[in-house]
Structures are given as C-alpha cells and as structure tokens.
Amino acid sequence: MYATRYSKPKNIEEAISALQAAEDGKLLAGGMTLIPTLKQRLAAPDCLIDLCAVGLSGIAEEGDALVLGAMSCHAEVESSADVQKHLPALSLLAGGIGDRQVRNCGTIGGSIANNDPAACYPAAVLALAARITTSKRTLSADDYFTGMFETALEEEEIITKISFPKTHKASYAKFGNPASRYAMVGVFIAKTDVGGLRVAITGAGQDGVFRHSGLEAALADSFDVAAIDAVDIDDSELMSDIHASADYRAHLIKEMTKLALQAIG
Amino acid sequence: MAQLSISVNGQRHENDVADNMLLVDYIRETLALTGTHIGCDTSQCGACVVHVNGVSVKSCTMLAIQADGAEVTTIEGISDGENLHPMQEAFHEQHGLQCGYCTPGMVMSAIELVATNKDLSEQDIREGLEGNICRCTGYHNIVKAVQTAANKMQR
Numbered sequence: 235m236y237a238t239r240y241s242k243p244k245n246i247e248e249a250i251s252a253l254q255a256a257e258d259g260k261l262l263a264g265g266m267t268l269i270p271t272l273k274q275r276l277a278a279p280d281c282l283i284d285l286c287a288v289g290l291s292g293i294a295e296e297g298d299a300l301v302l303g304a305m306s307c308h309a310e311v312e313s314s315a316d317v318q319k320h321l322p323a324l325s326l327l328a329g330g331i332g333d334r335q336v337r338n339c340g341t342i343g344g345s346i347a348n349n350d351p352a353a354c355y356p357a358a359v360l361a362l363a364a365r366i367t368t369s370k371r372t373l374s375a376d377d378y379f380t381g382m383f384e385t386a387l388e389e390e391e392i393i394t395k396i397s398f399p400k401t402h403k404a405s406y407a408k409f410g411n412p413a414s415r416y417a418m419v420g421v422f423i424a425k426t427d428v429g430g431l432r433v434a435i436t437g438a439g440q441d442g443v444f445r446h447s448g449l450e451a452a453l454a455d456s457f458d459v460a461a462i463d464a465v466d467i468d469d470s471e472l473m474s475d476i477h478a479s480a481d482y483r484a485h486l487i488k489e490m491t492k493l494a495l496q497a498i499g
Numbered sequence: 500m501a502q503l504s505i506s507v508n509g510q511r512h513e514n515d516v517a518d519n520m521l522l523v524d525y526i527r528e529t530l531a532l533t534g535t536h537i538g539c540d541t542s543q544c545g546a547c548v549v550h551v552n553g554v555s556v557k558s559c560t561m562l563a564i565q566a567d568g569a570e571v572t573t574i575e576g577i578s579d580g581e582n583l584h585p586m587q588e589a590f591h592e593q594h595g596l597q598c599g600y601c602t603p604g605m606v607m608s609a610i611e612l613v614a615t616n617k618d619l620s621e622q623d624i625r626e627g628l629e630g631n632i633c634r635c636t637g638y639h640n641i642v643k644a645v646q647t648a649a650n651k652m653q654r
C-alpha cells in the first residue's frame with residue numbers, strides 16, 4: 235500500500251473539509267472494497283477519511299419508509315428487526331453478501347458508492363425505487379446509477395442515508411460466484427407504491443445494474459412463473475468474462491427471476 | 500505516523516504506527532503475535548480473522564489505526580492459561596486441522612458463530628464458515644469440531 239494519511243472526522247462538515255483539503259482524498263467506510271484496492275496499489279489517495287465517527291449509522295422507520303444510515307453494515311441490516319418486519323427481502327439480500335466477516339464491516343453506503351456491476355445492493359435500490367440522500371441533495375435510484383462503477387455522486391459528496399419504501403412484495407435471488415460470492419447474476423423483483431413493479435438485474439449488465447422491461451411487462455398483471463419462459467433476454471449488452479459468457483448470464487437471468495418469484499409467494 | 504492505543508488479549512499497547520499499516524501486520528510484526536496468519540491478498544481466505552470489540556473481522560482488510568481504542572482478541576488470547584478454549588479442544592479431538600495454516604482464523608470465526616447462533620445444523624456451520632478457506636480441504640472434520648464445541652459451549 236502506498237503511504238497515505240488517515241483522518242477520523244467527527245461530523246459530516248469536518249469530513250467534507252477533509253475531502254476539500256486533500257489532493258486526492260478517499261472516504262473509508264467498511265474498507266471491504268477500498269482496502270483490497272489500496273493493497274494492490276490500484277489507488278494512491280493522499281488521505282483516507284474514515285466515516286466511522288461521523289454519525290451515519292442507524293436504521294429507523296419513518297412513516298412508509300425504512301431509512302438506513304449509509305454506515306449501516308450488512309450484518310446490521312441482516313439482523314435488524316425493523317428490516318426483517320417491513321422489508322424482509324433486504325434482510326435476506328444483506329445476509330447473502332460475501333461472508334460473515336465481510337458483512338461485519340462492509341456498509342450499504344460503500345456498496346452503492348462503489349456501484350460494482352456484481353454487487354447486490356444496487357439491484358435492491360433500483361427495484362425498490364429507493365432514494366439516496368447525500369450531503370448535498372436527494373437522488374432517485376433512476377438518476378443515481380449511471381454506469382459500471384459510475385454514479386451521479388460528485389466529488390466531495392457523501393452519501394448519508396438510503397430510504398426504502400416498506401413492502402413484502404419483494405424478493406432477491408442471486409447466483410453467486412462460488413469463490414467471491416459476488417453476483418454472477420442477481421435479480422431483484424419488487425412492487426411498491428412509488429415505483430410500481432420493477433425487475434432490476436445486477437451482475438450481468440455491461441453498464442452495471444439495469445431494469446428489464448421485458449420481464450417487467452411479463453409480470454405486470456400477475457406473478458406467473460410460466461410467463462418468464464416467453465420473455466426474450468437480449469445478451470448483446472450482457473457481460474462476458476472468465477466467470478460466465480453473456481449467453482449463460484442470459485439463461486441465469488430467467489432462472490434467478492423464477493427463483494425470486496417463487497420466494498415472493 | 501499515528502498514535503495507536505489498543506488492547507490486545509487484555510494487554511494495553513501504545514504505539515506509533517504508519518497510517519497505512521494493516522492490523523494484521525501490527526499484530527504479527529509489532530506485537531510478534533504470529534498465530535494470526537496471512538493467506539491471501541484478496542480478503543477471501545479468512546486466515547487473518549481476529550475479534551475487534553467482540554466481532555470477527557479480517558485483520559488484513561483493516562488498518563491498525565481503525566482499531567484505535569478497541570479491544571482485540573487473537574488466537575493467542577482465547578485459552579485460559581494452559582487450559583485450551585473449548586473450540587481449540589474440539590479441533591484437537593476431531594482432527595480439525597492438517598497443516599494448521601487456516602486454523603487460527605477458523606477457530607476465531609467459529610467462536611463467533613457459536614456465540615451468536617443456537618442449534619447450529621451442519622449446513623449452518625458450513626455457511627457460517629464461508630469466509631474461511633482450508634487449502635488442505637479438511638472441511639468435514641472442521642465442521643465436526645465446531646459441532647462438538649457448540650454442544651459443549653451451549654450446554
């Protein structure tokens with residue numbers, strides 16, 4: 235790892251000042267993506283700004299929404315009684331990320347800031363039409379994800395919380411990579427008042443997470459597993475890599491959609 | 500340099516550490532506690548698992564300075580003098596190790612798994628140890644050891 239300077243601001247204003255003062259400052263959340271990147275010398279920030287003391291943790295109910303602080307770690311989301319009660323699919327998704335030690339550190343804010351094309355949370359955020367609040371503004375999920383590892387976040391902008399509508403009509407199924415457990419294909423289906431019916435797919439798209447209009451149309455009237463087979467999944471925009479071909483991923487999208495549907499009931 | 504104040508296995512330490520020093524390097528090189536291992540550089544193998552404030556973490560994926568003020572427990576800190584921890588005893592009884600490289604991490608992860616879950620099935624144990632890889636592939640006896648220890652610890 236290249237030399238760097240560590241700082242631990244006590245509030246969001248201090249964190250922003252630290253970012254402004256640094257030449258190439260990086261926010262540090264759970265470190266589960268950032269630290270491996272630093273160890274491999276793929277980044278050389280002059281300053282690491284740890285968000286652990288900034289006060290971005292906590293899960294709370296706010297009317298029809300469930301609000302997760304950006305620093306909520308995956309294990310907290312998995313075991314939160316509020317999440318289990320109002321949005322059980324999100325608890326299951328969090329409990330399926332990586333392994334226990336990754337879940338003890340990795341955070342939802344870090345996951346959606348990074349927007350890895352194989353990460354799980356982006357599918358939930360998009361399918362549930364969640365809202366992302368930052369130090370500057372509130373963004374809809376549709377405006378937030380802009381491509382592989384790309385988001386609408388500007389420099390010196392910090393995610394503070396993510397607000398999800400409560401619903402039991404939601405389900406996530408993933409075919410995890412057997413070594414890393416990242417999604418080779420993950421499908422999140424959700425029906426909410428704000429977003430209607432949505433099918434969001436992660437792990438497969440060349441531009442990161444995306445909604446599948448064909449699957450959404452097939453499921454618009456009823457959650458019928460039989461309707462999935464007739465849907466055409468175009469593999470020309472899907473990833474091909476050492477883990478899976480685009481063709482195989484297209485197949486997995488249908489299978490994961492069926493699994494997710496079965497779990498919705 | 501950063502000022503680190505940390506408790507490891509019940510003993511307080513004050514050290515100046517480089518800001519980019521990993522917790523695992525601090526444990527192994529500064530404190531010479533070499534029971535905690537490094538098995539990969541991709542945060543996938545779990546050989547480096549220790550407890551930070553009672554929670555299992557990969558010490559290769561945390562900066563030493565992130566653990567400032569914390570209570571850390573390593574494999575060296577779980578026995579009671581000469582008396583092995585029930586998890587260590589169970590690994591011994593059930594032949595839960597071959598070369599032993601993965602064992603410290605396995606034991607640390609397994610202790611948390613048993614402490615936070617009741618009535619663990621074989622499947623629960625296999626899934627609960629997903630973050631720990633055994634290059635000798637001795638998983639059957641590792642699972643048996645954890646089951647044995649769970650029966651003792653939860654009695």
Ligand SMILES: Cc1cc2nc3c(=O)[nH]c(=O)nc-3n(C[C@H](O)[C@H](O)[C@H](O)COP(=O)(O)OP(=O)(O)OC[C@H]3O[C@@H](n4cnc5c(N)ncnc54)[C@H](O)[C@@H]3O)c2cc1C
Pocket residue numbers: 260261262263264265266267268269285304305330331332333336339340341342343344345347348350352353354355387391392393394410414415416417541542543
């Ligand atoms: C072995 C392993 C297996 C994994 N398996 C999975 C999996 O199955 N599914 C999955 O989805 N993920 C998986 N992950 C990734 C994991 O979920 C990470 O925790 C997550 O991607 C990053 O979160 P973090 O809190 O660790 O962020 P960090 O690594 O600390 O930061 C990641 C990036 O986000 C930025 N950032 C962090 N917080 C904020 C914020 N509040 N505002 C703005 N920017 C911010 C940082 O500057 C950095 O660029 C795995 C990781 C490992 C090591």
Ligand code: FES
Pocket residue numbers: 536537538539540541542543544545546547548557558559560
């Ligand atoms: S050394 Fe492999 S996970 Fe830490």
Ligand code: FES
Pocket residue numbers: 595596597598599600601602632633634635636637
């Ligand atoms: S006993 Fe050799 S790596 Fe597990």
